[in-house]
Amino acid sequence: MKRYICSTTKNHFSSIFYLQLLCLNVLWLLIVLTEAFSSPTCRNECSYDSQFRIADCSKTELDQIPIHDGCAEARVLDLSFNDITSLPNDSFHYYNSVLHLDISSNAIVDVQPGAFMGLDNVVSIYLSHNHITILPEMIFYSVKDTIEQIHLNRNNLFEIGEGTFSNLTKLSALFLGHNRLTDLSPNLFMDLSALLLIHLNSNQLTRIPNGLFEPLHHLKILDLSSNSIVDIYPWVFPFSSETINLANNRLQSIPRPLSSESLMELSTLDIRINEISDATNVTYFIHETDNLLLDGNPFRCDCSFNDVREWIQRDETLRTSCTWTCVNTVTMEIVLARTLKPEDTACPADTTTNASASTPGDVTEESNTSKKDTSTEKTVNSLVYRQFDCDAFMKCLFWKMKGKN
Secondary structure (H helix, E strand, C coil): CHHHHHHHHHHHHHHHHHHHHHHHHHHHHHHHHHHHHHCCEHHHHCEECCCCCEEECCCCCCCCCCECCCCCCCCEEECCCCCCCEECCCCCCCCCCCCEEECCCCCCCEECCCCCCCCCCCCEEECCCCCCCEECCCCCHHHCCCCCEEECCCCCCCEECCCCCCCCCCCCEEECCCCCCCCCCCCCCCCCCCCCEEECCCCCCCCCCCCCCCCCCCCCEEECCCCCCCCCCCCCCCCCCCEEECCCCCCCCCCCCCCHHHHCCCCEEECCCCCCCCCCCHHHHHHHCCEEECCCCCCECCHHHHHHHHHHHHCHHHHHHCCCEEECCCCCCEEEHHHCCHHHCCCCCCCCCHHHHCCHHHCCCCCCCCCCCHHHHHHHHHCCCCCCCCCCCHHHCCCCCCCCC
């Protein structure tokens, strides 16, 4: 009898064990099925063109990246204007046909280093209008062989790791404007040999590290406007640059070119709305650029402004319509530059401006101009300069210098 009872008890507990194991397996299966059915899929959340090449998932209130089902052949994946807050590792696994990825205008804060794994053919990534603060190093490494455009403008970026853009040898356009960047690593753009355009406007940069743009041998357009840059010396821009925008900074002087060769490709230099009072170095750009934008600077009506005055007098358009101004250092009055007389900006008999005495190719060190009256300069810089209206020739912003003397 005892043997019979023991056997029954053993079988009883064995049955309970297997029953519990079965229940756990069923529970796990239910969880998997629940997640599968609850996770959004491309097929259910997106609309398509007739060839299923464009998957439009925008404005669908998505809070995560949908499963690739239904998007296997999509070339364009639009996830803009949703509620996505993070991009975990392998967020785009199996999206290997996507060429253009748009995740702009979401609420993304966190981007994991492996977020873009699986995007084997992606050419452009739009991450603008999010809340990203930090970019992990090597985040774009998985797309290094194909990526050509990265849009990160209008985020909250205040730090970019030195290796964030490493090995992106095909990248041609990089948008980093409207962020909170205060400093950049000198090696940040080390591998971007194909870069043609970079926007760093509307950040909080105060300086440009030496060597930052040196690797960018094909750069054409550089936008550094609306920062707090005080000084740029020496000339740190690629010789290939065609347009350089330095407007709305705090520049105290005009950057001095290293040589005439450094300006050979430069067509437009925008230095409007800065704090430049000494116009000495303007001469180099008058002769080497097609479009020179100077408005909104507190230039002094003195010897340093003489070349600008002569330039205005030689150019019929500027002579009749331009509203550039300078400040009379004696009366502190704002004077229209085109109304100046030679004696107003005449240099002392025993001194000449370095810009008039040398060519850019001769530049080796800072010019030795006569000592400035610091008290006068301080007063001049503190004045509020009104902007005159210009009713012709594109409001004096772009002045074509082709055919100039």
